[in-house]
Amino acid sequence: MSTPPGISEYRRREQSITLSPLEQQVEQDGAAQTTQELLTLNFGPHHPATHGVLRLLVTLQGEVVRDIKPIVGYVHTGIEKTAEDKSYWKVIPVIERMDYLAYHFNALAYIGAVERLVEVQVPTRAEYLRVIHLELNRISSHLFWLATSALDLGAISMFWYGTRERELINDLFEMSTGQRMHTRYFQIGGVAEDIPPGWAAKVREFLDIMPRRLDQYGDLLNSNEIVLQRLRGTCALDAETLLAFGVTGPLLRAAGNPWDLRKAAPYSCYGDFDFKIPVGTVGDNYDRFAVRMAEMYESVKIIDQALEGLPEGPYITSDRKVALPPRHELATSMEALIHHFKLVTEGLRVPPGEAYFPIEGPRGELGCFVRSDGSSKPARVHMRDPSFVNLQAFSRMAEGSYIADMIATLAMLDPILGGIDR
């Protein structure tokens, strides 16, 4: 078919579309029936408010959401499969890339499971360094959530403020670990390196700045009429339903259930610190927002205490079957050289068995299941990612609310698609 001059094929097709049959039908059916009509709207996968490549099939009745079907898998990269082909210590970098905003948490969940199988004793200093990095990571993850969520609600300045403070944390990670994200800092048996001189002072500087900045965010958002109207009383869900859907983390705490693995079943050295678990009352979007804001203050407190009480000692286990020997020993000790060679070429052999290690990630229970068959590669690595499980409750939260509230709820849900799809 030839296209008329001056008009493209696309324009021709566009102009050929007519809505007259639809309009006729509407006239025939009468106004009463058209108000009952359901519209299915495809939402995503490329939509800025879906925080990644999440696709939602939303059924709408007018402006009201009746049903949501999440469709995931667009960034499935088969990390769990890849992990089965790598030796235990080489799995850490890939596993960190699952939930890409909570890399230290992914690493700890996996390493915790492996350490449980190997039964290695982690030095206290390493545990403290881990906690400092974890809580910095929690603040950075929550800051990014705050920045993007505020953006979803139309507050663009919050995005710049949130990412500004997140840069400070990235700078700290760069100084202590050499990388800004996906640091590979946590190792089986400890951490990769001791903190450099001057780092603690930099962290203190950050701890001094952060609460004041959080106060500013609070002043900016808590008295903002638009934010309050968008969040207050919207899309509440009670704790019992949330639990049935397996929802944990800030979403569950917002509904009034103070479940936090850091307190309930302290892992690493969380038992040593004094901190509170912020809880909400009704579990609406405002509570979800407020709980995360309050959690950042608590994380600051934990880091402060961990820096204060940071014990002297080794930063990684001295078990040469698990951790690499220090560099200087390689020049003088034949044994160290052999251990180094064995670990780098073959990796450590883990006794056969299964372990499940749950920790409190920024989005909820992050559990890693590792099965070992006795070789130097894991036979199965599974990450129970909180974003994946929490997403199931989304439909129940947003049903019966307006489509604009659905966007706000999705923002408050804080799903990370890298973690959902793995």
Added chain:
Amino acid sequence: MPDATGLELIRQELGDSVIDTDFFRDRATLVVDPRSIRAVLGHLRERGYSAMASLHGVDYYPQEPRLGVVYELLDMRRVDRVSVKLRLGSDAPEVDSVTPDSEQHAGWPTADFQEREVYDMFGVVFRGHPDLRRILMPEDYEGSPQRRDFPLGGEPVVFTYNESPKLEGAE
């Protein structure tokens, strides 16, 4: 975690539906008969393990029965965990779904996506699941990628030019 004795007590309560128990590195596991999975989980729920933390699949290749499904249960009041495991053969693996599918079966709503993932990755069919489709892999994908004998890599990236082999053959 229930200690080794506590685990044996649970086993006695459940009778024949428990095939084996395993207590390893402070983790208590009940290996159960796949046919009684709903009853076992229902009993454990009444015993206080009312939250299902995780549900995932394992491939024990080359052992037989080859596939495994693991349910990580959690008692939030006593802060206690117990794992329930069942094993299935690799040809036509089928087990009752624990996702709620009717008024009579309250089930565990959290199992929905996770059972779909196990179906997707290992090919385990969950009988009675309301919406058993692939979740992470494309819907027209063939095979169970997370099984141990499934090759790693070699998945071609589909672009328009290599999308359909039929078109190439026509030229």
